[in-house]
Amino acid sequence: MNDPIAPVSYSVDTAAPASGYSPDQIRKAVRAGDLPMHFPSVNGRQLAKGVILADDLRAWVARGKTERTAA
Numbered sequence: 001m002n003d004p005i006a007p008v009s010y011s012v013d014t015a016a017p018a019s020g021y022s023p024d025q026i027r028k029a030v031r032a033g034d035l036p037m038h039f040p041s042v043n044g045r046q047l048a049k050g051v052i053l054a055d056d057l058r059a060w061v062a063r064g065k066t067e068r069t070a071a
Contacts, residue, residue, distance in 0.1 A: 009038070009051035018054075019061050026052070035060045 007014070012030070016023040029035035030050075035057070037050035 007054055009053050010057060011049070011051060015052045015057055019057055029060060034063075 007018075010018055012023050012026050015026050019026070026035065030037045030052070035052060038053060039046050039048075039050050041047060
């Protein structure tokens with residue numbers, strides 16, 4: 001049995017299908033500060049590509065209301 005390894009982080013484009021939201025919605029959440037973007041470093045140099053931790057993505061989705069309210 002070969003179980004796929006669960007990702008520890010996502011790019012904006014891979015976070016979208018994992019969460020069910022569009023890349024644009026993911027970007028908006030990051031810009032609003034609702035969804036943290038992490039920038040790891042290698043040898044003390046920060047990488048340019050940010051990632052969204054899987055736990056942060058799950059928490060962001062879970063923080064949503066359980067029912068849609070009228071605007």
